Amino acid sequence: MTLNTLRAVLFLVSFFAFSSFGFASQDIDDQDTEFNATEMIMHHVKDAHEFHIIDWNNEPITIPLPIILFTDNGLTTFMSSEFHHDDSGSYIVEKNGERFVKYHEKIYQLDAGATAVNFDDEENATNASLPLDFSITKNVFMMWVSVILILFIFISSARKYKKSNNFLPRGIASFVEPLVLFIRDEVAIPMIGEKNHRKFMPFLLSVFFFIWINNIFGLIPILNGANVSGNIAFTLALALFTFMFTIFNGNKNYWKHIFWMPGVPVPMKIFLMPIEIIGMFVKPFSLTIRLFANITAGHIIILSLISLVFIFESVAIAPVSVGFSLFILIIEIVVTAIQAYIFTVLSALYIGMATEEDNH
Amino acid sequence: MTITGIAALGAGMVVIGAGLGIGKIGESAMNAMARQPEIQGKLQTSALILAAFVEAVALFGVVAAIIVK
16 A cells, blocks of 8 residues: 555545544533433434434534325325424424324324323333334435445446447446456355356345445445444345345255255154254344344444543543544444455355255 | 343353354464465455354344343
C-alpha cells in the first residue's frame, strides 16, 4: 500500500467514525434525561417507518416514507410524515374514519372511542389492533437503493464488454471481472462441480453482491440504522432461496441419503432418517442466524463503544471509545466481504451436496 | 442473579467455546500452511468455512440469550 492510499483510507475511516459519533450524540434530546444505551442501540438496529438522517436544533430531519396498511376496510395509504416524528403513540392520524397511532415502530389501529393505545402486562394492545403493514420501510427503501446500484454496476460493465472487440475489461468491468471469476473458480466449481456449476452461477453471484453491498450500506453512518442484512426477515428470505434451490435440484442420490442412507444396516437407516431430515432444515436456519447475528453484532459493538462516552459522561473516555470504534469499523469492513463470501460458499456447498452424482 | 444476568453469563460461556474452537482451527490451519505452503489458498478457504460452522453454534447461543432476555 502506498502512502497516499494509506492516507486516503485513514481519512475515510476516521470520517466515518467521527460522523457516526456525531450521529449517535443526536439521540440525547434532553440533558436531564438519563442516557439509555440499550434503547439508543435498538433504535438504530431496528427497522423504521421513516428515514432519520440527523437532528438539527432538536428537530429531526427525516425522509418520509409511504405507509401502506391493509385494514378491515381495505387499503389505507399515507406518508409517515403525518405522524410528525411521534413514536410514543400520542399522535393520532385519521384516514377514512380509521385512526392510527405509531408506538415503538408498530402501527396500531385504534378501536372506536379510544384516544390512546393501552397495553396489558404482556405488551398486547387492549384497545387497538395491528393492521397488516406493507409499508415501504427504511430497510425496504435501502434494499431498493442497493438493487439500483447493482443494476447500474452490472449493466454498465456488461455494456463495456459489448463495446470492446477483444473482450478485455475496461472501466468498471475491470473491477467486477475478478470478483465474478473468483466466485466461479473458488466457489462454484470446487463446491458444485465443473458439470453443473453454470446453472447456479446467477444465483450465487446475485446473493454475493446483494449481501455485500447491503452490508457496506449498513456501515455508512449517514445511512446508519438501515441495517438491512442485520434484519432476520431479509436473511431468512435469502436462506429460503438456497433451501428452494437444494429442494428442487436435489437428485435421486440426495434424497436417498436423506430417507434411506445406503451402506448402513437397517436399524441405523431408521435412526439416521430423522437426523437427516432435521439437518435439511437446520442448514437454511444456520445461514439465516449467521448473517443476521454477525451484522447486528457488528452494529451493536460500534454503537456501544460510542455510548461509553455518554455513560461515563467524560471527555477523557472519548479518545478510547472513538479509537476502539475505529478499530472495529476497520474489522467490520473486512467482515462485510467475509460474511457475503461465507453465505455464498455455504449456499454453493449445500447445492453441491444436492446435485452430487453417486460415486461410491 | 436475574434472568438477564444468567443469559449474559450463558452468552459469555458460549463465546469461550467458540473461541477455543476457532483457535484450534486457526492453529491447525497455520501448521498445515507451514508444512505445505503450496496449498495455502485451499487451506484458507476450508479454514474459513469451518470457522463459520463453529461460529454458527456460538451465535445460536447468543441469539438464545437475547431472546430469553
